[in-house]
Amino acid sequence: MKVNNKAIKIAVSNQKGGVGKTTTVLNLGAALAVNNRRVLLVDCDPQHHLSNWLDWEADGKPTTSDIIFSTVTKQNVDFKNCIRPCEKEKFDFIPSINLLAGMLGIIAADDNSSTVISRIFENDYFNENYDYIIFDCQTALDLLVTNVLNACDKLLIPVQADLLSYEGVEQMLDSFMRIKKDTDIRKYLLGMLVTMYQTNTRHSATIYNALKESYNDLVFNTYISYRTETKNSVGFHRSSVSDCKSVVGAQYIEAAHRIMEESENA
């Protein structure tokens, strides 16, 4: 049964690198799937870390770049053929390859260059088959990320529990809202999720509290702890959610509950 008439599209983005974007996409996807939501993850990063994490290897079928190219050049796309099921995590994904970096010029040549990704994912195929579509973005705020932000109903910002990440938040929110002009931030921003929280120092708590003080309920109550098991989970090609003993897995499941409460039938 579908929880909403349309798939809820979430961009996971932060202009800073290495803050836990891909980890968040993977684990939230797994957490929503555990809750019987039908989930599609879309790798929109030319570095394709999400695809690597899922142990995907080139299979001759279309990737994100091919879908973008076909859309701009007005060719038909067989969406079903672009989807790979991930049996272990019970979600689907569309992989990316480094050729995606070269798609910026193709997107820029489109008459309506900021809506290429929107046009792809407003297709009935996606709305009929998924409850959630989550996009993994690269670090730069370029035309590709602008496209993803425009295509999405919601934005989730992972913020690493360190001072440099904290100091960049205000400027980053300004940049996002400049792209999504005329959008109510409280409706668009699903929240900021504090990641890599270290309980053995005071530093993480200071950053978390400062964020809460400035942005209140725009910050998830749940934070994601720094755990070696999560760092190593890349090598095992699994989410932390799939490990029932994982603290980080349980935290992502808690974060997914807030997302389901806030975004379904809103």
Ligand SMILES: Nc1ncnc2c1ncn2[C@@H]1O[C@H](COP(=O)(O)OP(=O)(O)OP(=O)(O)O)[C@@H](O)[C@H]1O
């Ligand atoms: N909760 C965590 N505990 C321990 N390590 C983590 C945690 N979350 C992420 N990491 C590790 O931190 C590094 C960066 O995480 P990730 O790749 O998710 O960030 P990113 O924002 O997607 O990076 P990029 O900007 O390169 O795309 C990775 O090595 C990842 O395994």
Ligand SMILES: [Mg+2]
């Ligand atoms: Mg990443």
